[in-house]
């Protein structure tokens with residue numbers, strides 16, 4: 657059950673004392689590995705972050721809706737895969753039940769899963785993006801707060817998008833649901849402090865999709881002052897900053913190559 661305000665205040669007192677006595681140890685030096693759950697991380701940005709965190713010694717669990725065929729021959733190293741589809745409340749709660757039943761102790765929860773749809777399929781697209789960008793993070797945060805390791809300050813990180821704050825003429829529902837995600841992040845930061853830090857990373861272009869036309873790519877690159885397709889490592893670097901910094905919560909980290917300068 658989600659933590660009530662009063663128990664949160666009590667814990668705040670205990671936690672404040674305890675927090676100063678806990679080093680931010682790197683994983684692998686702990687008796688049991690610190691566990692990080694990343695949603696929608698079977699490909700691209702999420703998979704890159706999962707592989708980098710696993711290589712750093714974290715125990716990494718990822719979710720996806722379908723296992724990749726290549727994993728038959730090349731299984732993901734040191735990464736556990738849980739199947740989860742956030743398009744329905746039942747699907748979200750099935751993941752929560754699995755995590756609860758297995759008594760997983762989380763160091764961090766990274767909400768990376770996302771649909772990037774334009775508005776051609778209006779209501780259906782809005783509903784799907786509401787579920788994955790808002791309903792899933794909301795229900796998972798409420799339930800998983802109890803799964804965080806009480807001995808270590810935890811992190812919840814929401815991956816949003818630069819357009820959440822400015823809107824997007826061609827991705828209205830996408831932008832609106834990402835803005836809703838950023839609001840959720842601020843509310844949960846207030847609710848879970850000081851036990852869990854809660855932040856957002858708001859990228860602009862990180863990596864193109866296969867099939868993106870050259871003209872589209874050039875237009876997208878021209879939108880930022882730095883004009884590059886940085887690749888997923890910059891998201892990992894932002895994740896690492898948030899994990900390692902004990903004094904950052906309730907913030908939104910811009911990761912946009914100077915998109916606002918043009």
Ligand SMILES: NC(=O)C1=CN([C@@H]2O[C@H](COP(=O)(O)OP(=O)(O)OC[C@H]3O[C@@H](n4cnc5c(N)ncnc54)[C@H](OP(=O)(O)O)[C@@H]3O)[C@@H](O)[C@H]2O)C=CC1
Nearest residue numbers: 696700701720721741742743768769770859860861862863
């Ligand atoms: N790529 C970029 O340039 C940018 C990315 N971002 C954000 O960064 C994050 C990562 O981006 P990227 O790697 O491109 O993301 P992808 O478009 O590759 O999507 C990530 C994963 O989300 C999962 N997903 C989608 N819908 C659902 C659902 N209903 N239930 C469960 N999982 C779902 C999919 O997992 P599966 O199909 O395996 O189930 C997919 O692999 C996203 O939040 C994105 O919005 C922001 C700005 C730019």
Ligand SMILES: Nc1nc2c(c(=O)[nH]1)N=C([C@H](O)[C@@H](O)CO)CN2
Nearest residue numbers: 770771772817860861862863865876
């Ligand atoms: N879930 C996704 N969200 C976004 C993607 C993506 O591939 N999947 N891509 C973008 C674009 O790169 C955009 O930032 C520039 O065209 C945005 N969000």
